[in-house]
Amino acid sequence: MPVRAITPDYVGEVKDLQANFHGNQLVYVGWDHHLMFCAAFAFPLPPTTTFRQLRDEVMVEGFSAHPEWKEIDWDSTQWLLNGEPFIPQLDVALIDQGIDHKSLLRFQTPELKGFMGAAV
Amino acid sequence: MAANKLNLKDKYRLLTRDLDWEFSYQERKKAFPFEEFEGIKITDWSKWEDPFRLTMDAYWKYQAEKEKKLYAIFDAFAQNNSQLNVTDPRYINAIKLFLTAVSPLEYQAFQGFAHTGRQFGGVGARVACQMQSIDELRHVQTQIHAMSHYNKFFDGFQDWSHMHDRVWYLSVPKSFFDDARSAGPFEYLVAISFSFEYVLTNLLFVPFMSGAAYNGDMATVTFGFSAQSDEARHMTLGLEVIKFLLEQHEDNVPLVQKWIDKWFWRGAQLLSIVGMMMDYMLPNKVMSWKEAWGVYFEEAGGALFKDLARYGIRMPKYVEQVQTEHMSHQLWWTMYTHGHATGFHTWIPTDEEMDWLSEKYPETFDKYYRPRWELAKQMEAEGNRFYTKALPQLCTTCQIPMLFTEVDDPTQLSFRDTVYHGERYHFCSDGCRDIFHEEPEKYVQSWLPVHQIFQGNCGGPGVEQVLSEYYGMNLGADNLDIKGSPDEQRWNRWKGVA
Numbered sequence: 001m002p003v004r005a006i007t008p009d010y011v012g013e014v015k016d017l018q019a020n021f022h023g024n025q026l027v028y029v030g031w032d033h034h035l036m037f038c039a040a041f042a043f044p045l046p047p048t049t050t051f052r053q054l055r056d057e058v059m060v061e062g063f064s065a066h067p068e069w070k071e072i073d074w075d076s077t078q079w080l081l082n083g084e085p086f087i088p089q090l091d092v093a094l095i096d097q098g099i100d101h102k103s104l105l106r107f108q109t110p111e112l113k114g115f116m117g118a119a120v
Numbered sequence: 121m122a123a124n125k126l127n128l129k130d131k132y133r134l135l136t137r138d139l140d141w142e143f144s145y146q147e148r149k150k151a152f153p154f155e156e157f158e159g160i161k162i163t164d165w166s167k168w169e170d171p172f173r174l175t176m177d178a179y180w181k182y183q184a185e186k187e188k189k190l191y192a193i194f195d196a197f198a199q200n201n202s203q204l205n206v207t208d209p210r211y212i213n214a215i216k217l218f219l220t221a222v223s224p225l226e227y228q229a230f231q232g233f234a235h236t237g238r239q240f241g242g243v244g245a246r247v248a249c250q251m252q253s254i255d256e257l258r259h260v261q262t263q264i265h266a267m268s269h270y271n272k273f274f275d276g277f278q279d280w281s282h283m284h285d286r287v288w289y290l291s292v293p294k295s296f297f298d299d300a301r302s303a304g305p306f307e308y309l310v311a312i313s314f315s316f317e318y319v320l321t322n323l324l325f326v327p328f329m330s331g332a333a334y335n336g337d338m339a340t341v342t343f344g345f346s347a348q349s350d351e352a353r354h355m356t357l358g359l360e361v362i363k364f365l366l367e368q369h370e371d372n373v374p375l376v377q378k379w380i381d382k383w384f385w386r387g388a389q390l391l392s393i394v395g396m397m398m399d400y401m402l403p404n405k406v407m408s409w410k411e412a413w414g415v416y417f418e419e420a421g422g423a424l425f426k427d428l429a430r431y432g433i434r435m436p437k438y439v440e441q442v443q444t445e446h447m448s449h450q451l452w453w454t455m456y457t458h459g460h461a462t463g464f465h466t467w468i469p470t471d472e473e474m475d476w477l478s479e480k481y482p483e484t485f486d487k488y489y490r491p492r493w494e495l496a497k498q499m500e501a502e503g504n505r506f507y508t509k510a511l512p513q514l515c516t517t518c519q520i521p522m523l524f525t526e527v528d529d530p531t532q533l534s535f536r537d538t539v540y541h542g543e544r545y546h547f548c549s550d551g552c553r554d555i556f557h558e559e560p561e562k563y564v565q566s567w568l569p570v571h572q573i574f575q576g577n578c579g580g581p582g583v584e585q586v587l588s589e590y591y592g593m594n595l596g597a598d599n600l601d602i603k604g605s606p607d608e609q610r611w612n613r614w615k616g617v618a
Contacts, residue, residue, distance in 0.1 A: 002559065002560050002561040003559045003560070003561035003562050004157070004158055004159075004303070004304065004307070004559060005157070005561075006153070006154060006157045006304070010561060011561055012560075012561040012562060012563075012564045012565040013564070013565055014541075014543060014564045014565075015564065015565055015566060015567060015568070015571070015572075016543070016566075016568065016571050016575075017543070020575045021574055021575055022575070022576065024574065026571065026574065028513045028546070030513070030533060030535070032532060032533070033531050033532060035450075035453075035488075035492065035525075035531065035533070036457075036492065036495060036506075037457075037508060038450065038453055038454040038457055038458075038508070038512060038521060038523040039454070039512035039513050039521040039522045039523045039533065040512070040513040040522060040533065040535075041510035041511065041512060041513065042510070042511050042512065042513050042514075042570050042571070042574070043510065044574040061509050061510055062508075062509055062510035065499075065506065065508075065509065067495075082537065082544070083535070083537070101543075101544070102543070102544040102545075102546070103544070104513070104535060104537065104546065106535070114491075114531075115491055115492075115494070115495045116491040116494060116495075118487065118488060118491035118492075118531075119488070119531035119532075120491045120492050120495055
């Protein structure tokens with residue numbers, strides 16, 4: 001039963017349809033084992049944003065305060081898209097490489113252990 | 121003169137059970153339309169026991185006397201400028217959080233019990249809900265009156281009910297009660313009377329009132345004590361509800377168990393707010409959150425569920441996943457790093473406080489959490505107090521930022537998701553994901569503050585306008601670090617500190 005309601009065949013209004021974001025889609029980005037940032041960030045972005053724009057412009061806003069940000073070697077960074085291993089194409093639009101509305105991207109930098117080596 | 125005094129037994133009968141009547145020209149079902157859709161089976165309402173046997177006339181008399189005393193203490197508190205007796209102005213921020221996060225839930229409980237009480241075919245349950253409804257209304261009023269004194273001297277108290285409805289982190293308590301109130305009447309009672317009031321409420325009230333006592337806040341201690349006798353009645357109602365439902369029909373057992381699983385998990389996540397308050401916001405600490413959980417849930421709850429085993433009820437699912445070792449640290453770090461967007465002040469714990477945390481959390485604090493505060497200290501010393509720049513991902517069910525880590529790895533955030541009708545939904549935990557799976561049509565409607573901001577439903581365009589115009593925060597006064605805040609400056613002037 002999709003809901004226990006007094007109204008027969010009750011259907012809820014989906015609050016977060018992409019159509020409600022004025023042309024944007026939501027993309028979440030999290031840096032694994034770097035808990036200076038309490039959670040992954042949510043960014044509203046045009047689906048045509050390229051991965052390069054996401055990485056070099058959008059993500060900078062969220063993550064660059066981290067002392068290890070400048071040390072990231074993007075060539076060896078590993079990515080997960082919605083839990084699956086993912087190889088980004090830098091100059092391709094997000095939507096054209098499967099990063100759709102409310103997708104979660106996680107990146108992993110195993111050589112960087114976080115502030116004081118404590119996954120911060 | 122005829123004897124006009126009834127004995128207690130007759131009075132109880134006349135003023136509760138005798139208030140019911142037979143329906144002669146209308147179907148009973150139509151009078152109580154909410155009674156069946158949840159699938160709960162009631163065969164005999166007369167089996168409902170009311171251990172307190174309180175009648176409305178006695179209720180008024182008793183409460184009036186209690187409140188006369190309570191308000192005399194509030195008056196004395198105000199006349200003696202007792203706001204100056206609290207430990208330090210950091211303490212006041214716990215009160216701001218209580219007023220915006222918890223007191224409005226008392227009001228929601230008042231509305232919830234008024235509605236629920238109307239829906240039961242049994243008069244005993246109706247009267248019990250009616251009394252609790254009035255209790256909850258009194259509680260919200262006395263809390264507002266107690267805390268209004270602080271509004272004269274400190275920032276952040278001005279618009280608590282407006283904030284409760286809008287502010288991002290307050291959607292956590294608000295949505296908890298919205299979820300319960302939009303359920304059927306039996307789930308509401310299992311959620312609020314049993315899971316919250318009976319199983320978990322001691323974790324809210326006892327530490328909070330002791331915290332107030334340890335920190336010189338006699339007004340809060342007094343409203344806490346005044347509410348205690350009501351709470352005892354509420355807890356008894358919670359237990360009676362469970363026993364009654366389980367004894368009425370065996371088909372009720374799996375439904376009740378499902379609700380206990382759900383509401384225990386929702387309650388435990390919600391109470392991380394209290395954990396953060398106890399471990400970080402009280403200048404004089406009472407006990408750690410982990411200790412409080414041990415005393416008030418593990419010991420008391422363990423015995424309770426042993427008792428309920430004879431009905432076929434087991435411990436709540438996910439009880440092993442409640443992370444009392446980590447949640448308070450992770451939540452206060454979230455509030456600290458979002459301190460530009462909170463309606464109260466945040467701060468780095470002092471060195472002494474960090475030592476206390478090491479002692480209370482010997483396996484984890486130094487390893488995982490002290491380094492965060494070292495980083496915060498370093499950034500602050502460089503004149504660059506850390507405020508995070510982007511908005512966090514939220515859990516669709518509990519609406520808390522997805523800040524909790526994996527049960528087996530405190531260095532890795534816990535991510536869960538599911539796809540329903542082509543839309544992806546994210547969760548902080550197995551518990552929250554499973555609650556969604558039970559009733560997706562309910563939670564697709566979650567009003568997630570971060571998403572609402574991005575949809576343009578909270579003013580803007582920038583976060584500053586959302587905070588000041590939509591939330592009603594006085595930026596530069598209500599928010600940011602306690603260091604350099606107007607609250608701190610005034611306090612230092614009153615205390616003659618340079």
